[in-house]
Amino acid sequence: MTVEKLKETVLDTLKDVELVMGYQMGFDALHATPLFIRKKEDAERLIWNPLCVHNLTTYLPSLKKSRVGVVVKGCDSRTIIQFLQEGLITRENVTIIGIPCQGIISVRKVLKEIEYEPVEEVSFNSDSMTIKTLKGSKTLKIEDVWPDKCITCKYPTPLIYDYLIGEPVSFDRGVEVSQVIKELEGKSLNERLAYWQKEFDRCIRCYACRNACPLCVCQDSCIAETREPHWISQRLTLNEKFMFHMIHALHLAGRCVECGECARVCPMDIPVNILKKKINLDMKELFGYVPGVNAEDKPPMYTFNVDEVNIKEHGI
Amino acid sequence: MSDIAPKELKIVGFLCNWCSYGGADTAGVSRFKQPPDLRIIRVPCSGRIDPLFVVKALLNGADGVLVSGCHPRDCHYSDGNFYARRRLEMLKRLLPFLGIDDKRFHYTWISASEGQRWQQTVTAFVKRIHELGPLNLKEEKQS
Numbered sequence: 235m236t237v238e239k240l241k242e243t244v245l246d247t248l249k250d251v252e253l254v255m256g257y258q259m260g261f262d263a264l265h266a267t268p269l270f271i272r273k274k275e276d277a278e279r280l281i282w283n284p285l286c287v288h289n290l291t292t293y294l295p296s297l298k299k300s301r302v303g304v305v306v307k308g309c310d311s312r313t314i315i316q317f318l319q320e321g322l323i324t325r326e327n328v329t330i331i332g333i334p335c336q337g338i339i340s341v342r343k344v345l346k347e348i349e350y351e352p353v354e355e356v357s358f359n360s361d362s363m364t365i366k367t368l369k370g371s372k373t374l375k376i377e378d379v380w381p382d383k384c385i386t387c388k389y390p391t392p393l394i395y396d397y398l399i400g401e402p403v404s405f406d407r408g409v410e411v412s413q414v415i416k417e418l419e420g421k422s423l424n425e426r427l428a429y430w431q432k433e434f435d436r437c438i439r440c441y442a443c444r445n446a447c448p449l450c451v452c453q454d455s456c457i458a459e460t461r462e463p464h465w466i467s468q469r470l471t472l473n474e475k476f477m478f479h480m481i482h483a484l485h486l487a488g489r490c491v492e493c494g495e496c497a498r499v500c501p502m503d504i505p506v507n508i509l510k511k512k513i514n515l516d517m518k519e520l521f522g523y524v525p526g527v528n529a530e531d532k533p534p535m536y537t538f539n540v541d542e543v544n545i546k547e548h549g550i
Numbered sequence: 551m552s553d554i555a556p557k558e559l560k561i562v563g564f565l566c567n568w569c570s571y572g573g574a575d576t577a578g579v580s581r582f583k584q585p586p587d588l589r590i591i592r593v594p595c596s597g598r599i600d601p602l603f604v605v606k607a608l609l610n611g612a613d614g615v616l617v618s619g620c621h622p623r624d625c626h627y628s629d630g631n632f633y634a635r636r637r638l639e640m641l642k643r644l645l646p647f648l649g650i651d652d653k654r655f656h657y658t659w660i661s662a663s664e665g666q667r668w669q670q671t672v673t674a675f676v677k678r679i680h681e682l683g684p685l686n687l688k689e690e691k692q693s
Contacts, residue, residue, distance in 0.1 A: 418647065427649025465606070473609045473688065480605045487601075487640050509647070516643045520636075535640070538632035540623065545639045550656060550674040 236333065236400055237282050240305070243397045244277050247303040247329045254303035254331075255293060257286040263356040264341060264365065268293075282399075283358050284338045284376055289313060289493040292448040295322045303329035307338070309383060311392035312491040312526030313448045318394075319531055320489070322451060332392030334403040339363065340381035342503065347379065348372055382507065383494040385409050393527060411515065414508050430476070436502040437475040443496035443506050444482055449489050457481060483509040488517045488534040491526035520544045559613040559679055563590045563672075564599050566631070569620035572662025574672075582669035585676040588616065595619065596657075597630025601641035604655055611688035614679035616672070617657040624661065631659070653678055654685060 244254050248271060258269035258279040266285040271277050282305075290304050291313040306314065311332060317323040344365065351367035358364075364373045386409050391402040418426055441458065444450045457465045458478050465481065466474045482496070483506075490510035497507040517523050521534040521544070565571040571592050577584060593599055596619025604615045617638060625631040638657040645652045656675055660668050 423646060423649050423651055425649070426647065430648055465602070477602075477606060477609055480609075481602060483644070484601050484605070484641070487637075509644075512647050513640065513644060516640060520639065520643075535633070535636060538629065538636055540632065542635060542639075545635060548642070548656060548658070550671065550678060 237280060239399050240282055240331070240333070241277050241280050243331055243399060244271060244280060244303065244305075245274060247331065247397070248274065248277070251301040251303045251329055253297070253300065254305070254329075255290045256280045256305040256331075257282065257288070257290075260285075262353050264344060264353040282333060284336075284363065285341075285356070287338045287341065287381070287498065289446075289448055289495050291317070292446065292495070294328060294448075295451050298323055298327070301327045301329075303331060305331045305333065306392050306395070307333060307335040308389040308392050309335070309387065309491070309493050311394050312389060313493055314394055314526075315529045316449060316489060316491050316526040316533075318529040319526075319533060320536075329397075330392070330395045331397045331399065332395030333399045334391040334401065336361075336390065336403065337376055337380050337384040337387070339376060339379045340498070342498075343379040343381070344374065347374055381494055381498065382412055382414075382505075383492055386412055386492075386511075389527075394529070412508070412511060414505055415512055415515070418508075431472060433504050434475045434479055435472050436504055437479070438502060439470075439475060439478060440501060441478075442499045442501065443504075446495040446499040447482070447486070448493065448495065449486055449491070450482070452485075479506060479509065482506070483513060486510050487513045488521075488523060489525055490514060559587050559676075559684060560589065560611055561587045561614040561616060561676060561679055562607045562612045563588050563616040563618065564593055564596075564603060565590055565617075566596045566598075566619040566626075567592055567594050568626035569624065569662050570596075570618035570660045570668070573618075573660040573664045573668040576662060576665030577668045577672075578665075580665045582665060584669055584672050587676050587679070588672055595625065595627050595630035596634035596638075597625070597627065597632075599634055599638070601637050604638075604641060608650060608654065608685060609687050611685075613682075613685045614654045614656075614675065616675050617655075618660045618668075618671070619657075621659040621661055624659075650685070650687075651682060653682060 247254055254271040256269045257266045260267035268288055269279055289310045291310050348365055348367055351369050355366040362373055362375050364371055388406055458481055466477045494507050497505055517534055523534045607615050619631040619634055642652050
């Protein structure tokens with residue numbers, strides 16, 4: 235039902251834009267992949283289900299000059315608001331087709347559940363999914379295979395849209411801080427350092443996290459790769475990897491909308507999004523700021539107050 | 551060097567050209583005694599300091615980092631230190647999450663006339679780093 239209405243809206247939108255971005259089936263039944271609709275026929279391939287995990291708004295800044303339509307979930311819509319705050323896109327050029335989202339799946343978690351067997355068929359019910367593999371079929375509750383971001387999700391309905399497919403939903407699962415952060419904060423400094431060193435040591439510096447990040451807009455002039463200034467070298471040491479992740483985290487301070495793409499695309503399963511989530515918690519505490527919620531806001535690192543209420547001077 | 555003197559640690563200081571660097575100079579001209587562990591890097595303004603400067607220093611062998619600029623409202627460029635204050639506070643809160651003691655990083659405001667205060671700050675900070683000991687983040691083999 236949603237898909238039919240989505241197709242209809244997309245075809246409608248296509249009349250005055252060059253391109254609409256949506257989702258289609260990927261290489262197997264467990265993967266969706268982005269679909270770029272330029273012709274009417276392409277819209278036939280559109281799908282909508284919890285496999286639609288990608289944040290399609292990533293493409294918007296590079297398409298700033300053309301008129302495009304994009305299908306967004308609640309979390310993706312926050313990216314658009316952040317783009318608007320930073321002047322990275324023109325609102326008039328983007329047609330936003332919002333879909334209220336009940337939570338998506340983490341392909342990684344599903345694969346673990348089915349023990350990495352090749353997938354033959356996947357079907358969805360209201361709150362569960364059934365995966366058929368060569369070794370039989372397995373039914374999973376979608377809630378149990380949510381990615382981290384769905385657990386702390388506060389905005390299931392898009393915050394900004396031109397068309398809304400379906401009824402707005404709202405829920406708050408009451409989880410403010412993700413489990414990993416809580417666990418880490420209960421540990422000693424040495425344990426935390428050991429944790430991050432162990433995680434970052436796996437990094438192969440493919441920069442997939444940076445490339446998938448909608449707000450890493452420097453792309454080809456990223457300081458992780460420039461020779462002048464030479465921030466990090468090509469040496470394969472833990473410190474270089476650590477430094478790269480610091481660059482990514484600090485450049486997203488007060489900008490990260492927690493879409494979780496960095497962690498999703500990481501081939502080494504490094505929880506790169508945790509650092510940014512932690513900084514966001516501080517941003518909320520210090521400046522009462524939540525990224526990607528109000529297009530009129532200014533990112534906290536782009537502005538200042540003469541008297542900072544929440545910043546106290548530190549003594550030695 | 552006498553045997554009693556503790557081993558010198560590496561502490562990097564980022565000082566703004568207009569206030570704190572002047573303050574350090576005042577302390578020098580006044581011949582106030584200062585610990586020798588601090589290596590000062592002069593920057594045009596505390597707003598020039600990217601939090602990554604601090605991270606890079608710590609990852610590359612510094613045991614502590616001290617940042618100092620003009621007092622808020624006294625910035626030579628009128629608002630550089632206001633931006634710096636937000637960034638540095640953000641970093642100060644992030645460091646312990648990474649497992650680096652935030653006591654190793656200190657930011658403060660010292661004007662060009664406050665030679666005495668500079669001397670006190672440096673002495674106290676260096677003392678604190680000595681109590682914490684070396685950080686040793688640089689020691690690592692190529693994998």
